[in-house]
Amino acid sequence: MVAARETTLQELLEGAKQYQVPLYQRTYSWTTLQLQRLWDDILKLADDRTHDPSATHFIGSLVLAPSPTIGPVGVAEYLVVDGQQRLTTLTILLCAIRDYRAQHEGLMHRDRLNQQYLVNPWKPEPQRLKLIPTQADRDAYLACLDSTPQAGGADPVGAAYRFFVAQLAAADDPDDPLDIERIESAVISGLALVSVTAQPSDNVYRIFESLNNTGLKLTQADLLRNYLFMRLPTRGETVYQALWLPLQRQLSSDELVLLFWLDLVHRDQRVKQTDVYAAQQARLNRLRSEEEIEAEVQRFSRLGALLRVILHPGEEQDMGVRRRLERLSAWGTTTVYPLLLHLLDRRQHGTATSEQVTSAMLYVESFFVRRLLTGRPTNNLNRILLAVVTEMDKDLPVDEAVRAYLSTGRKYYSTDASVRAAVRSIPYYLNGRAHQRKLILQWLEESYGSKEPVAPDSLTIEHVLPQTPTAEWRQMLAADLGPDENFGEAHEALVHTLGNLTLTGYNSELSNKSFAAKRVEMAKSGIRLSQQITAQDRWGRLEIRARADALAERIISIWPGPMEQAAEQSDVPWEVMTKALAELPAGSWTTYGDLAALIGSHAVPVGARLATHPTPNGHRVLQVEGAVSPNFRWSDPSRTDDPRDVLRAEGVEFDQYGRADQAQRIGTEELAQLAGLTPEDLPERLPRPRSGDDATYRERFIEQVTALQNSAVATATLVVLEAWTSMGGTLLYGSGSETSCFLIARGRDHELGNIWPATIYPSGKFEVVFQHLSVRPPFDDITIREELRQRLNQLPGVDIAAAKIALRPGFPLAVLADADAREALLDHLHWFYQEAQMVPSDAATTA
Template sequence: MPGKDIDFDKWGIGETIERNYLRVPVNQRSYAWHRENVDDLYADLRNAMNHGDPEYFLGTMVFIRCDDGTLEVADGQQRLATTIILYAALRDYLADDPSQRRLYESISQQFLSAYDMHSDSDRAKLKLNTSDDDYFYRRVILPPDHTDRMEKCESRKPSHLRIEEAAKFAARWVSQKITDETKPDRQIENIRSWITYLTKSAQVIVVIVPDAAKAFSIFETLNDRGLKLSQLDLLKNYLYATAAQKDRLDDIRSRWDEMVGTLEANGLEERSLDYVRQLWISFHGHVKADDIFSRIRNWAKTPGKVVEFGDMVSQNSAPYAAIINPSHPLWSKNQHTHATRDCIRILGESLRVDRIRPLLLSTLMTFDRKATEQTFRLCVAWTVRFLIVGGIGSGTIEQFYANAAQEIRSKKITTPKQLADQMKRHVPADREFEDQFARVTVSRNYTARYYLWALELATRGDKDPMLVNADDPDRFDLEHVMPQKPSGQWSISEEDHSQLVKRIGNLTILEKKINSDLKSDDFDVKQPAYAKSSIHLTRGLSDMTGWSKHEITARQTKLAALAPKIWTLNVRA
């Protein structure tokens, strides 16, 4: 291997496992692959074998050389663990066949665990992080007849569930794709072919470096030469490399892994980059996703700044999960009002917007209980107004929210009233909002249902219709008075139908038990059913003399007059 500090070689992935004892740093990310990732790896290998490809490239792996001869895995954990899971599944398939005992033992000793004379015990070829290692060893490495073998997933940690899922999938892959032959000798031949291909032909570029700083700095070089890493990968590697210069690697690792663990526990692991970007926006203003790495790198130039950034991502991760999930434990600790939680529910489930999250996060981390509720109410009102009026680019709206979020973090804005006054320059005013509400069509059913329930409560005189929580899709339908697929009884042109069918004036809420028989009937047939409804807006339709563009427009204009009062720009006392 050439080079004094950095060694390069090309090995089969099985050969990499066979030659070395490998360990994942104790604080590195846990096993993260889902079934589809495992399937992709195995399917790609199978296709390469079926096409007779002498080599299949699995990318680059980076290791740190340790004093005891072990290689620490800086990059490659998911591929290594998933390959070992497949080796284990091949071994387990042979467990009940005495004639294949030597092959069974060969797989175990070469790729799973080997005798270590220093400890006088078997030693796993791959040791995972603190959270996963014991589970991985018992579920995957140990032979199937061992008393400590875990055949069932007893732990509920997300990474353990993924290991269990991968192990079960690998077992099915072996039985259904590798040994799907009628003759036993052909089954064994296929197993041997897979072992040989994994060991020699499924190749990786192995990079071995002397320390963590070189391990993480090498990623940018690889990226510049064609190994395209995500913004999040680049950021993590930069932070680790910078921290390692002053022995702060463990500090940033623990904070980064705390962030990842919190996001994973809330089902948000796929949104990690979104989180980092929206968190950065809440502190430092707007940035595009493609620029987030360079912005943070230019700011966090020292190990101290890197650890400060680590504090940011770890401390804000749970609040970020809470502004996405109205069922998050944060809302049940009496630190915030039910109204605040209702705002989160509406923004996430009924309006489904994410560009406002930096503002929500800044508010939650800065304002007190009452001011947080007041601001979240304003956020719902602003969101509805932007959605109804339209014509404002989503990037522009995001800029408005980003500026406000940054000013809250920097204490330039300290009250909801100051925030409301600033946003009034950007948010559609009452007249514009009402005028557009009178003409708007709504294509998203979940949003239309929210608007209608809020309007329903407003017609009943409810004091807080904006935070309505009455929607129940199991009991109520979104009813199109003029049907989406009108029968021949409806005399209307195709052009007029397309313009009117999703107007708010043509929509209402109706009990499923009433709606089940209406289908696309004529308005005169529907009216008696509407009269039976418990919904005020729907019962009012029974008094109409007909249903055409005129009636739809008149009804929507009447409803529009309620909108500025429901989604008010005033700060609630």
């Protein structure tokens, strides 16, 4: 017999209680996807509670059982049978709120939140914690709970803590002293859970098994269909045959759910797709007659036909509308669908013309393109796009209304001036999704109107100044440097900018050859984007910036900017730097130059910004050689401790000269991962198996690795690949400008999905994909990933810092040329392959 009741986090945690996660539960495994979803719900709830203080948001159930151990009198002890992931997450969030408020508002918040919700004060040590996570998570959880220097490490618990600290910093409006307090209130008393408590005689493991047995569940579309036809007792058969069945043939089950969500978003952009059935049912409950229900089904049928056009733009009759639909479809974001459905609905009702719809979609496309070009993260795009329909001016023509809405507020619809500045300096190649970066270059190429367009599938992005510069390239760029400039930082500031990028079908021939050789190869191509490049005698800083300026003018002419009265916003995306630093793991550091390259600025203004604006983890920013800047000052003037002592306590190692270990340095590309500029959709990076052209990609990989590496390294690399396939693994090749090779241990058809330990790049990197492994069993267990890191660190020349276990670090392919190192690596890869084939007994469970 179990007892169920609705409760809040406040009720669960107040008083002398302790919740222990049983051994059979999985370790903490929430990723950014789940954390972001929870955070979005909390922000929405905090906003709702400003209008309705009693508003709540249901986040699931918590199944508890009395602990079989007998604790001291006054401490109620429970086993967490189901729901440990969300309960752990919420207590980590409370730790983040506690630390943020203690730092920014006063130390009283630390004791208050600790004593009320996180610990049992005045109880002996075994009963001190209100939540006891699994053994594997305990040290990381205690670091957050006790605010030690190790808090916010690279493990999943630390990643969650860093995520929430970063989100709190982003949400804190200096002009609103109560915003963080409202968030805390929403978490503690606004999040609703159903607490299900078993009896002492119940078998809690059986309960756990039954809760996590998977089965075929009804979709929200199924539930809504059943509800609708329950409301049509006499007209059901006719309505089903005439309206519902054709709709069901037009759209898949998932597309039907999407349709019903889009219909709701027209009224309230805060509705989530997970709440479609409940929200539609609440709306339809107000209808009384069969005629009204039938009219709703008819309306769904009409909207479904419009959604069909959005999903299949080729079926659109108007050429202008079709072209813009195709482009937005290629861009790949579904959050624009509510606006597209609204635009097509307006046209169908005669309140908008095809020309206005086309123009409105061009403004949306321009909004996307300009934001990517100026390095703005995508984390607030969903909110902006979902609000267009409900918030734009209904009295304006629809295209003008869309442009006006995108032009106001902090939406970062980049102005012409911002585009000109950003194209020169922002690391374009590190922003957005890979296919979006290529799309913009492809659309730029199309804008030249070549009579012999090159097939886009055959094109890849080429760095003219190569990512791995040879001595010849170093000499060319060095001629542009001033006496105080560092080559590495100057190269980093130029190499990923748009002025240095083009499209090519000759990536293997170009690689990192000299500029003279590249000019010859690019001149053979019909790519108009490359013409300004081939006209140059050299390719250095001045030439790259001149080409950037020319491309910026073309971009401005193709993609219109915001309205003239749009408020000017900072050209420098400082919020990106703040996000990256907030996510910087304990035990790591970065440089002023790395941050400058990330945001398209320079090291001096970065240093000035850190000195004048309190920024998370500012003490982890060092000079390029790893030394603390002589001008470093704590944002808190009362602090006098040595930042090196703080960094040592966090796990950073220093040599006898006070220089931090370079292996623990987080570079520009890794900062982009932390800042969310490069989405964590790692499966997108893995190519699908090909048949006819796979041999071609394999040959390209071999050509590139042979051209870019000496014979010993190239041969050793091919030996590793041959050994991998001999032990049962397979190889897949990327289709980028550099043809990468993925070591596949499990294919897509495996019950646990695909998995690969590493990606090999011909330019010289053996990339270990910890970020990918963190969401794939059994390597979603951090202890197994840590074992992989330690195994690899046994190889000579390999030193992967613990702080990078959530990223994609690597080591030089040159390591493989050592026979002993190569054999040891193959042993470790064989261990990985064996681990990947094992199916954990709880692999399919979630809690």
